[in-house]
Amino acid sequence: MDEIAKTVTDPETGVSVFERAKDHQLISTTNVDARQKILKQNNLKLYAMGSGSDYSSFIQHAGIPSLNLGFGGEGSGGEYHSIYDDYYDFTKFKDPGFHYEVALAETAGHAVLRMANADVLPFDFTHLYKTINGYADELTALLKNERKSTEIQNELVRAGDYKIGEDPTKKLLPPSIKPEVPYLDFAPLENALANLRKRADSLKNVWEEKVKSNTVDNNFNQSLYRAEQQLLSKDGLPRRPWYKHSIYAPGFYTGYGVKTMPGIREAIEQRNFDEAQKQIDVDAKTIEDLAEYLKTIESK
Secondary structure (H helix, E strand, O other), X not given: OHHHHOOOEOOOOOOEHHHHHHHHHHHHOOOHHHHHHHHOOOOOOOOOOOOOOOHHHHHHHHOOOOOOOOOOOOOOOOOOOOOOOOHHHHHHHHOHHHHHHHHHHHHHHHHHHHHHHOOOOOOOHHHHHHHHHHHHHHHHHHHHHHXXXXXXXXXXXXXXXXXXXXXXXXXXXXXXXXXXOOOOOOHHHHHHHHHHHHHHHHHHHHXXXXXXXXXXXXXXHHHHHOHHHHXXXXXXXXXXXXXXXXXXXXXOOOOOOEEEOHHHHHHHHOOOHHHHXXXXXXXXXXXXXXXXXXXXXXXX
């Protein structure tokens, strides 16, 4: 997708769609650190998928690698699913001349052709390791922030700051004291990620050697695209077993919006720390399963 984004031309500006998207991100954020990070970004970043489209059944239930392609970024318009969402609106305001329809067809077409004609599937699991490891870092930061926030709020309640600071005529009750946030054991997850990193690096070397020696067969390719299924948990997510992917799911309370490592993340957000610890073990197992699966591919 990175190569495709750099070869497809943006209809309005004449530059690649990668360059157009990058510059749009640069001018859309005012955060200095974010801008510096975008400036250094030389590759297309793929974002996690939530729901709201046909891909949900493939990736989140069956564990089939999926992509959701589209152009956007200039505002949704607000007319979606209304009486104004019609052909005139699209041809007058959305895409006059259907230029972006052609660009999207070109993007999707290139992706399909490259995957279909590839001697070896371009799956690099070192990128997956880095992505999941980043999600794990977010979870530890989320737990730390929840603990600090709880400590501060409880301190304010005990000191009577809510009673003093609130409008006395409203007669609002102060918040209740929250239970302290425990320390969770992330060691199983960290160990599983360390193993995944080792196996992903090793498989990448095997992948490169097979490409050089032209010894890739159909069995090797099938093993690559079936690897995603190792990230499915047998029982699915708590209270919604249909969603089986341990890394991606739409949020329970966010509609289409994605939650990464949702079993752990949503348990922390809902302050269900016993469940969070159990989900750490669940996610660690699926990641460990993937790591061991990658090891078996090396011999094929």
